[in-house]
Amino acid sequence: xxxxxxxxxxxxxxxxxxxxxxxxxxxxxxxxFIILRVDDEGERIPLTIADYDREAGTVTIIFxxxxxxxxxxxxxxxxxxxxxxxxxxxxxxxxxxxRKVAVVGGGVGCAIxxxxxxxxxxxxxxxxxxxxxxxxxxxxLAEDFKAIATRxxxxxxxxxxxxxxxxxxxxxxxxxxxEQYDMVFAVGPLVMMKFVAxxxxxxxIKTVVSMNPVMIDGTGMCGGCRxxxxxxxxxxxxDGPDFDAHEVDFADAMARSDMYRPFEQREHREACNLFKExxxxxx
Amino acid sequence: xxNNSPVKTPMPHLDPVLRAQTxxxxxxxxxxxxxxxxxxxxxxxxxQPCVAGCPVNVHIPxxxxxxxxxxxxxxxxxxxxxxxxxxxxxxxCPQESQCERVCVRGLxxxxxxxxxxxxxxADYHLQHHRQPPxxxxxxxxxxxxxxxxxxxxxxxxxxxxxxxAVTVFEALHVAGGVLVxxxxxxxxxxxxxxxxxxxxxxxGVVFAVNMVVGKVVSVDELLDxxxxxxxxxxxxxxxxxxxxxxxxxLKGVYSANEFLTRVNLMKAYKKNASTPxxxxSRVAVVGGGNVAMDxxxxxxxxxxxxxxxxxxxxxxxLPARAxxxxxxxxxxxxxxxxxxPTRIIPGEAGFVGGMECVEMTLGEPDASGRRSPHVREGSxxxxxxxxxxxxxxxxxxxxxxxxxxxxxxxxxxxxxxEESSGATSRPGVFAGGDAVTGAATVIAAxxxxxxxxxxxxxxxxxxxxxxxxx
Numbered sequence: 001x002x003x004x005x006x007x008x009x010x011x012x013x014x015x016x017x018x019x020x021x022x023x024x025x026x027x028x029x030x031x032x033f034i035i036l037r038v039d040d041e042g043e044r045i046p047l048t049i050a051d052y053d054r055e056a057g058t059v060t061i062i063f064x065x066x067x068x069x070x071x072x073x074x075x076x077x078x079x080x081x082x083x084x085x086x087x088x089x090x091x092x093x094x095x096x097x098x099r100k101v102a103v104v105g106g107g108v109g110c111a112i113x114x115x116x117x118x119x120x121x122x123x124x125x126x127x128x129x130x131x132x133x134x135x136x137x138x139x140x141l142a143e144d145f146k147a148i149a150t151r152x153x154x155x156x157x158x159x160x161x162x163x164x165x166x167x168x169x170x171x172x173x174x175x176x177x178x179e180q181y182d183m184v185f186a187v188g189p190l191v192m193m194k195f196v197a198x199x200x201x202x203x204x205i206k207t208v209v210s211m212n213p214v215m216i217d218g219t220g221m222c223g224g225c226r227x228x229x230x231x232x233x234x235x236x237x238x239d240g241p242d243f244d245a246h247e248v249d250f251a252d253a254m255a256r257s258d259m260y261r262p263f264e265q266r267e268h269r270e271a272c273n274l275f276k277e278x279x280x281x282x283x
Numbered sequence: 284x285x286n287n288s289p290v291k292t293p294m295p296h297l298d299p300v301l302r303a304q305t306x307x308x309x310x311x312x313x314x315x316x317x318x319x320x321x322x323x324x325x326x327x328x329x330x331q332p333c334v335a336g337c338p339v340n341v342h343i344p345x346x347x348x349x350x351x352x353x354x355x356x357x358x359x360x361x362x363x364x365x366x367x368x369x370x371x372x373x374x375x376c377p378q379e380s381q382c383e384r385v386c387v388r389g390l391x392x393x394x395x396x397x398x399x400x401x402x403x404x405a406d407y408h409l410q411h412h413r414q415p416p417x418x419x420x421x422x423x424x425x426x427x428x429x430x431x432x433x434x435x436x437x438x439x440x441x442x443x444x445x446x447x448a449v450t451v452f453e454a455l456h457v458a459g460g461v462l463v464x465x466x467x468x469x470x471x472x473x474x475x476x477x478x479x480x481x482x483x484x485x486x487g488v489v490f491a492v493n494m495v496v497g498k499v500v501s502v503d504e505l506l507d508x509x510x511x512x513x514x515x516x517x518x519x520x521x522x523x524x525x526x527x528x529x530x531x532x533l534k535g536v537y538s539a540n541e542f543l544t545r546v547n548l549m550k551a552y553k554k555n556a557s558t559p560x561x562x563x564s565r566v567a568v569v570g571g572g573n574v575a576m577d578x579x580x581x582x583x584x585x586x587x588x589x590x591x592x593x594x595x596x597x598x599x600x601l602p603a604r605a606x607x608x609x610x611x612x613x614x615x616x617x618x619x620x621x622x623x624p625t626r627i628i629p630g631e632a633g634f635v636g637g638m639e640c641v642e643m644t645l646g647e648p649d650a651s652g653r654r655s656p657h658v659r660e661g662s663x664x665x666x667x668x669x670x671x672x673x674x675x676x677x678x679x680x681x682x683x684x685x686x687x688x689x690x691x692x693x694x695x696x697x698x699x700x701e702e703s704s705g706a707t708s709r710p711g712v713f714a715g716g717d718a719v720t721g722a723a724t725v726i727a728a729x730x731x732x733x734x735x736x737x738x739x740x741x742x743x744x745x746x747x748x749x750x751x752x753x
Contacts, residue, residue, distance in 0.1 A: 023499050037456055043549065043557050044456070068557055084456040086493040216544055219454045219495050220680045221464070223523035223538035226531075233525050233532070238681060252532050255633035259534045263559035 002036075002085035005058055007078050010140040014064045014108055015074050016050065022057030024049075024087045030115035031093030031210060031242055034059065035218040037084040038072045045069045046215045046237075049088060050111040059087070062111035062140070068267035075275060089218045090241045093208070095119055098182045100126040102174065103149075104167050104196055106188020107133060110141045112210050113187050120185075121148040128174060128181070129153070132167035132188070136160035151179075168195045181205055186245065190254045197245035207245035211236045214259060228252045286323035289392025294399055299613035303583050306468040306552050309610060310374075315355070318403040322351035324388055325395045332385035333397060338730030339366045339437070343382055343397055350400055359408040362401060367440030367483070368433065368729065370409060370475045373402025375466060376726045377604050409478050415485040422446035424743050427511040429496045429683070432460020433725040434517030434716030436483065437732030438739075443486040445740050450511075451483075452494040455548065460519055462725070464548040465540070467577050469584070470607075473547075497682035502690070506711055512746065513711045513739045516698060517732055520717035521680035525673055526569070530627025535561050535635035539570070539578045539674035546581045563670030566590045567638055569624055570674030571600070572722075576607040578672045579616045587670070591617040593624060595643050595656045621645070623656065625663065627671055637667045676722055687712070697721055705735030711746075713739055 051060035105113030129149035154162025228249035349358035378398035386394030523538030549558035571594035630636020642662035679696035691708035715731025
């Protein structure tokens, strides 16, 4: 039983859940993900492993409510169980031998960026964190990043928290000020990762991005999560989710990412209506 | 009294026009009268070529004699003694290239409808005799089976009958492997698969779903830490192949695995399903195997007005079963033979707009024995499409290979295993089915699972006797 132990809203649309999953907690590493189904009729969706506690046997997920599945998930409460929870999937982020890394997180992507940043810091690597959000309301994990990073830049589109501007501005400023990074790790909206990749390419800094395409089984069976990397088809679930940012075809990934948006929006509306009409028991 | 008809008792089918709009099972099955009539066509030959033609050596003449006598449950028990999934095999086995191919009645006229009879017997049992199977006497040993497709289920069934405590690890949320995510409802109803799985559960087999071996637990941990005496790997065919032509990441391009998984496992064929799928109005399926036929027939049922199979060789070389090809044609699927795609053409907003193809000619036979196709220069032409489904095979999944030290694999990635026993390069680790052979048939995988079960029994018995001597 994948019972929810804790549920904490991080901002109006982003929720953190701590879930009983002892077998997964034993093996999870930063950069990996799980796939869940909320109930027996539900879709399978991939979510990042934001944290894990091997002793307590729990895995932490952080998700943004965007579609029917995340809406239904967000209606579960502490003590409820998630029907299916499988992982840890994908390859862990490779951090060996890195001395100084800039970790760039955008929006809910910070849920992936943080465990990677933490692991880097724990391995003795110097971590500079650059996190960006649309506004102050949407800021998540800022304190957590601050605790492990030697330099921290909080950016918002409107300047309501931290500095006004994009993460790429902050990253460029750090690089121009003479900071030398072994690697930049970036995760967030595709457009953000695309511009981080373009920036670091011009400086010749190795950059890794964590991709989060549409996925069904997550084990290399369906091929739905394919991306063009270096002109070749790669599967995010078994070859990734981390890829060399300078090889990823972002235009292609962006085109694919909105493939089911009309379906998702319709399903989300219907899920919301169900809850509004009280057709589903709200515990 | 023998039935001397040169042809099989006809199988009742749903009307092609009506059935192409539903996912109801196409072949509706024999009645008891039809089954007894067909059973009387069997000559009960002494040398029993059909038994040797069956990968799991079902005692065919014996079970058919029981059917002829109207003893259907007895017939079921005869089949079950060597085949743990009769309702599945009666539907999806390529009998025409196995038991029925060598049937003496087939020398003049049609062979006995062995597959149809097997299906009848299994269905009759499911409808009339659902008492739980006998619980075997436990022998105190544990075996882990990885993958709950046909190889894993067959292996688990035989081991459970021999008294082993078997745990089947399945990566997806439901057991059955390709029987649930791949083969569509109209060819193999999922209730049938569920009944076969429940049958194994009643024999004590434990199904651990949501368990990706190689990720959440390794083969070595199963053997060293979790107390399993042996492991059977039946993880199936693996990652879908693409053609490496431009446009394969356009929206509306699917692998057959993804398309079929959305339709079957995630039930996109049902109204109000929460899983999205592009149904398309003009659909092309690239490939000529059973999987291609399944995808094309699903696309038709989802409402596409024009569905065509694109195959680079000619009709004679189609790897799909003749029956599947026939059914697809009846349902209105078009076939473009000697045709190969060269690129998928974008339409609006990153969706598929069409596909450029070339005509092919057949040259000399290649390594596979089939005549190799060559491009006819300058024959490019374009077809308008909105969905393209690639059904051109798979390449092995690397998860277990990458996490099991010392497990030898072929150059193409398949696990090296002895054909007679499934023994791999690692003692105590056995493998079979598509993970070893590459994409093949349900019954071939079941045969491999059964042979491995026998070898595992022998391995564990020997290990125990060595330990007790030491």
